[in-house]
Amino acid sequence: MNMKLIVGLGNPGTSYNFTRHNFGFLLLDFYFKTHNLEWAQTPKFGAIWAKSDDAIFIKPQEYYNDSGKAVRAFSNYYKIPLSDILIICDNFDLDFGKMRHHQTGTAGGNNGLKSVTRELGTDDYPRLRLGTGNNALRQKLGDIDFVLSKFTPEEREQLPDILAAASRKIDEIIA
DSSP states (O other), rough: OOOOEEOOOOOSSGGGGGGGHHHHHHHHHHHHTTOOOOSSSSSTTTTTEEEETHHHHHOOOOGGGGHHHHHHHHHHHOOOOOOGGEEEEEEEETTTTOOEEEEOOOOTTOHHHHHHHHHTTTTTTTTEEEEEOOOOHHHOOOOOHTSSSOHHHHHHHHHHHHHHHHHHHHHHHHO
16 A cells, blocks of 8 residues: 555644634644644654654645645655645635545645645645635635634634544545
């Protein structure tokens, strides 16, 4: 069985906790809690990382728009085929709470996916998009402030169920 690379996208620093752009980090942290996993004490290739059985999990510590550098470094070092990489990112065009898993696709305006595509030289890798859509708030704030905004209290109430469903999806993908 091939090693899998599971990548949560987000921005480093506590000021970005519970922001829409950090949905990838939030999911991996939830996954680690519910699976009793721990992050390595020392960063590697510019990412917080951990290895568990046949999977390597990373949270790149460059800003969102440069996340691809760590993805390329890990995939090259561990010789992980594109089909065994999973990029987890937020998507404001997808309704809040919805999830989409695709084997390939375009960046669709997501700067983290653009960075991964640029670094890997292709967009032929799986991605799990987590919906953050809230059109009224997005129109009020504009796209940049929207992705950097915190989840609303109503959305935060729904997060445990959404994160649990997304964690089950990661388990399916790893299996």
